[in-house]
Amino acid sequence: DAKTTQPNSMESNEEEPVHLPCNHSTISGTDYIHWYRQLPSQGPEYVIHGLTSNVNNRMASLAIAEDRKSSTLILHRATLRDAAVYYCILPRGRFGAGTRLTVKP
Amino acid sequence: GAVVSQHPSWVICKSGTSVKIECRSLDFQATTMFWYRQFPKQSLMLMATSNEGSKATYEQGVEKDKFLINHASLTLSTLTVTSAHPEDSSFYICSASGGGTDTQYFGPGTRLTVL
Numbered sequence: 252d253a254k255t256t257q258p259n260s261m262e263s264n265e266e267e268p269v270h271l272p273c274n275h276s277t278i279s280g281t282d283y284i285h286w287y288r289q290l291p292s293q294g295p296e297y298v299i300h301g302l303t304s305n306v307n308n309r310m311a312s313l314a315i316a317e318d319r320k321s322s323t324l325i326l327h328r329a330t331l332r333d334a335a336v337y338y339c340i341l342p343r344g345r346f347g348a349g350t351r352l353t354v355k356p
Numbered sequence: 357g358a359v360v361s362q363h364p365s366w367v368i369c370k371s372g373t374s375v376k377i378e379c380r381s382l383d384f385q386a387t388t389m390f391w392y393r394q395f396p397k398q399s400l401m402l403m404a405t406s407n408e409g410s411k412a413t414y415e416q417g418v419e420k421d422k423f424l425i426n427h428a429s430l431t432l433s434t435l436t437v438t439s440a441h442p443e444d445s446s447f448y449i450c451s452a453s454g455g456g457t458d459t460q461y462f463g464p465g466t467r468l469t470v471l
Contacts, residue, residue, distance in 0.1 A: 275441070283458050294449045294462035297358070338399070342458045346392075346400040 255339050260351045261327045271324040271350050273339035278319050282342050286313065286324050288335040289349070295338065298324065329354045359383055360452050362463035369440055372470055376436045377466045379450030385430035386452030390460060391423075394447040406433055430454070440470045 256274040265271040275284060283302050287295040299306055301322070306313040312325040326333055331354050337351040348355045369375050379389060387453040388407050392400040404420075406427035408410035412419045424436040433452075437444055447467050451460035 277362055285459060286462075287462070292447070292465070292467070294360075294362075294465045295460075297459060297461060300459055318373070348399050 254346050255341060255344060256345060257350045259349050259352065262353045262355060263326075263356050265331060265354055266299070266328050269329045269333070269352065269354075271326075271327040271330060271337050271352065272321065273323070274321045275339065275341055276320045278341055283311070284319075284322050284339060284341060286311070286337065288333075289335045290335050298337070299344060301340060317353065358459075359456075359462045360386075360450065360463040361450075362450055362466050363463060364466060366467040366469075368469045371441050372439055375440055375447055375468060376434055377450075378380040379433045379452070379463050380433050381454070383463070384452075384461075385454050386433075386467050387417045388431040388452070389427055390451045390453075391425060392431075392449045392451070394449060394465075400449060403435075404407065423436055431435040431454070437468065439462065441467070442449045442470045444468065445470045 259277040261264050283300050285300040289295040299308050299311050301313045301315050314323045334354045336349040336351050361379045371402050389429045390405050391403045394400050402415050403418045404412040404414045406425050408427050408430050412425040419433045422438055427433040433459050448464050451462040453460045
């Protein structure tokens with residue numbers, strides 16, 4: 252199974268940028284990298300996905316390393332509503348523990 | 357777009373009874389649906405993957421006779437927990453994908469409590 256590795260937790264101050272890393276060294280050539288986030292007692296929410304090029308959407312940006320073995324989810328200005336557990340996963344992959352993001356006012 | 361609903365959002369049942377959870381993709385055709393289980397303070401655990409019109413593929417350790425999955429149409433999948441016991445109490449989440457992408461869209465989850 253395709254595996255991803257993320258830090259267990261990160262903290263950020265409100266209105267500051269946040270960079271959430273993910274290692275996926277077993278990625279295959281055609282695997283998309285997906286990011287989701289989950290609030291307590293809710294289903295995960297799609298955030299962004301990408302293949303090779305960096306991607307931007309209204310929620311976040313995704314920076315993908317040239318060798319594709321790692322990626323970084325970028326929240327440009329963290330808000331209190333961004334506090335959640337963030338998961339990066341590959342196709343056929345299993346959810347890891349994710350990164351719990353705490354945003355301090 | 358890409359909305360997935362689940363029903364019910366919560367259910368309490370007696371030990372030994374069966375519970376059915378519905379998962380619907382409201383605005384797209386879901387060729388693949390996934391069922392997950394999540395215990396408190398843990399990550400999502402994939403239970404099974406189902407393709408429309410085919411039998412579900414269960415993860416190792418998940419009893420297919422206990423967790424019956426039906427994916428009869430491109431917008432509906434059901435999970436039936438048969439003869440539920442207290443240890444089956446958990447948060448059950450479905451997701452759906454379609455259109456040739458791997459992107460999963462998740463339902464809001466169903467909290468099952470077995471007394």
